[in-house]
Amino acid sequence: MSDEPDDVPQMDVPVGMFEDIEDLKAQIASLTTLVKKLAGGDDAEPGETSAEAEETAGGEAAAEDDAEEEWQYPPFILLLDPPEYDDELRALIEWVEGVLVPGYLAEPSADARWCHLWWEHPVAIARLHAVWLAWQELxxxxxxxxxxxxxxxxxxxxxxxxxxxxxxxxxxxxxKGEHQIDHRLPGLVPSAWSHEN
Structure with missing residues (x-):
């Protein structure tokens, strides 16, 4: 006869769950240490924080928020105004002429056109800048x-x-060396950006 009561449910716990629990325990211990450090050490009562720790934590959080905002919105070239636009275009030209042209662009032909004055084509600037941003990340x-x-x-x-x-x-x-930038200028297209309220 068994010592266990009949109404105890069977509990099959997956082995991976124990590893997850141990990971959570380690994260809680790490966060507890961080909270104690920010609260002024082990001598502080629970819930007490020094003014200096609060200022430091607030300053660090504000700096992290600023850094995240900078990276959250990449500097897409068409949204920039001079002098930022000029600086970004200069860097793009350096990348296109130093990496893209020698490495990826064969001799232009009727099936594979290229303009040696590509920076005078706004559509080319936009596409190449997007490719360059992706290249920097990837x-x-x-x-x-x-x-x-x-x-x-x-x-x-x-x-x-x-x-x-x-x-x-x-x-x-x-x-082949002839440059023409006015060949694809569209007519005025209505846009929500160009209309005033």
Whole structure:
């Protein structure tokens, strides 16, 4: 006969749950240590914090918020005004001429156009800047692992080059050294951005 009562439910706990519980315990211990440190050490009563610790914590949080906001909105070139626009364009030109042109752009042809004055085409600037922003993020193994460059090629570079170098792209009127920027100027398009209330 068993010593256990008949009404005890069967509890099958997955083994992985014990590891999760241990991880949670370690995180709680770490947070408890951090709270004690911010509260002024082990001598402080629970709930007491020094004014200096509060100021330091508030200052650090504000600095972290500012840093997060800066990175939350990348500096897309079309949204910038001079002199920030000029600085960003200068950096983009350096990247396109130093990395993209020698590494990825073969001789221009009727099927694969390229304009040697590409920075005079606003559509080209916008697309190349977007590709450059993605390149900055996806070529850093720390933030994106080792598959980042492959993702950059597949999702960013290849589609952008198809659009830029295609027969209907921004370089459609630029053929072998001849430059034409007025070939694709659209008429006035109504926009919520251009209308005043």
């Amino acid at each position: 070529t850093d193994p720390v933030s994106c692992g080792y598959t980042g460059p492959s993702v950059w090629h597949r999702d960013h570079l290849d589609p952008a080059l198809r659009e830029l170098r295609g027969s209907t792209g921004p370089f459609a009127g630029c053929v």
